[in-house]
Amino acid sequence: MQLRLTKNIQEAVHAALAGEDFPLKYKEEAEQVASISLEKPSGISLDLLKLIAQYLDRSSVEQDRTWFHELIRGTEVYVEPKEPPPKNPEFEAYMEQLRAQQREKEYAKMVSSVVTSEDDKYMYSLRPNELKEIKGHVTTILNIAFSMVAVYVAVYMAAKTMTQDVGTVHS
Template identity: 40%
Template sequence: MVKLTKTELISEAVVLFNEKISPDESNAKPISTESLFVTHNTLGKLALALKCDKYTFSKLLAGTQIYIPPKPEKKADPEFDARMKRLRVRLQEQEYQEMIASAVPELSSSFLEPFEKKEIKQQISVIINIMFSVVSVAFAVWVWGGSSLNTGKRLLLSMFAGVVVLIAEVALYTGYIQRIDDARKKEKWKKEVKEVINTVEFVPSTRQVLEKKERAV
C-alpha cells in the first residue's frame, strides 16, 4: 500500500467525505484529518464517494509525493557516548603508534641508502665485467674457428666457451664474496687487546716541582 502526502485538494475531499457520511452507515468510517499521509486506496474511496469532477482520482493524485516518515530522534545515552569516546581515543593512539612505526624504517633506510647504492653499483659493475668477458671469449673462439670449422660448429664452440667462462667468473665472484664474509665474521669475534709499551712525560707536574722546592729549602 503506497503512502502519499496530502494536498489541499485531498484535505478538502476528506472533510467533505466525513460530512457526507451518515451516522447510520455502519460500514462507512471517517477518514482522519490529522494524518500526514493518505493511501492510494483512500484516494479511490474519496473519488467514488464524492462523484464530482473536482475530486476525480487523477485530480486527487496530482501534486502528491511518496510519503517518507521523519527519522526518530535519537535519545542521548551517556554510557554509549562514553564508550564511543574511549574507542576514538584508542583509535587515535593506534594511528599514532602506526605512524611512529612506519617512520622508523624510513629513517633507517635513509641512513643506509649510501651503503646500498655503493653495493648496487659494485654488483652492476661485476655483472658488466662478467658479460664483457663472456662476449670477448665467445667472439675470440668464433674468429679462431673461422678457417677450419663450419658455421654450426663455430657457433656451438663459441657458446660452449662463453658458458665455461661465465661459470668460472661466477664461481670466482662467489668465492670472493664468501671469503670477505668469513673475514668479517672473524674480525667481529676477535677481541682487541691494548698494551702500554712505554710512557714519556714531557713536562713535570706542578706537584713534583713544589716537592723539589720544599726539599731544597
C-alpha cells in the first residue's frame, strides 16, 4: 500500500537520508522519494514511511521527535492513475468513417431545401416558396369543396328519412 507524498513526509525522508546508518534496502526508494517534485501526485510505500518514522524516532532528541501520526497528517491512500488503454487504429479509422458519414448527412439535410440549378430555381416561373403557397391554397379549396359535397349528402339523407317527398315534380 502506498500513501500520497506530502511536503512533511518528503522533509522527513531528507532528514532520514542525512543519517549515516540508514538501511541500504530502502535507500534507493528513499532517494527517489526525496527527489520527486510535489507538483505531480506520487506515492510512498507504507513500509518505507514506517521505517523513516522509526529511524527519526531513534535519532532525534525528545523535543524534536517526529511521531508517525504527525508524519502522515494530510496524506491519503495513493492510487496510481491508470494508463489509458492503447487505441486500436482500425477502430479509430472506422469511427472517423462514421463521423464523416454523419457530417455528410447533416450537410445534405442542411442544403436539401436549397436549389442549385437555374432551371430548377423557377419551375413554372414561380419561386419554390410561392409554389408551396399555391399548393396550400389548392388543398384548402379542395377541402372546402369536399366538405360542401359531404354536407349536401348529409342534408339529403336526413331529409329523405323525415319525409318521403324528396322534392321531385310528379306529372
